[in-house]
């Protein structure tokens with residue numbers, strides 16, 4: 001249930017019946033030929049679908065994240081870690097204040113993962129709450145299926161190319177890009193990163209069949225639902 005379709009009375013009632021809430025975490029950043037909002041679109045869509053399946057409230061996704069290495073690409077929005085940590089902490093405070101105690105974050109962007117220590121800091125201040133930070137694409141079953149199709153799969157490659165992240169009228173290169181050296185990338189400022197990675201794909205073909213992508217999506221949904229139901233401690 002998207003909370004954009006709920007009023008505060010209904011949210012109050014919901015939090016008294018079930019203390020779980022879902023928050024998608026995205027990013028707005030270059031994704032080669034795919035939408036710059038790819039991480040936001042995927043996290044929000046997954047949240048909406050599992051939230052509807054389990055009748056759990058889904059808050060609007062955070063569209064911006066930490067992407068300092070992509071700032072030379074037009075359209076990329078980069079939040080400083082201090083900004084992002086403060087933003088997430090305030091949102092978690094507000095979810096707690098609303099009565100929710102089990103907070104499920106569906107993260108669509110690897111660059112947001114450094115927020116985990118901040119989540120621990122927040123939990124230390126709210127010891128009766130629980131937070132799961134679920135990096136949906138990297139979860140074992142989902143990534144396992146990706147690797148079965150191809151081990152050459154990374155940022156902005158086929159593994160993020162779903163019918164809802166590709167752009168109408170944009171044709172994709174018909175090739176498999178060689179995997180990039182991530183350790184080299186980590187040494188570079190954004191201007192050099194842009195020169196090194198070219199179109200922005202980190203490695204892999206640009207597209208696979210919709211049948212395969214929908215299969216991956218189904219696995220991601222199942223894996224996410226299982227954590228929402230049984231992943232709490």
Ligand SMILES: [Zn+2]
Pocket residue numbers: 031038039108109155156160
């Ligand atoms: Zn992405």
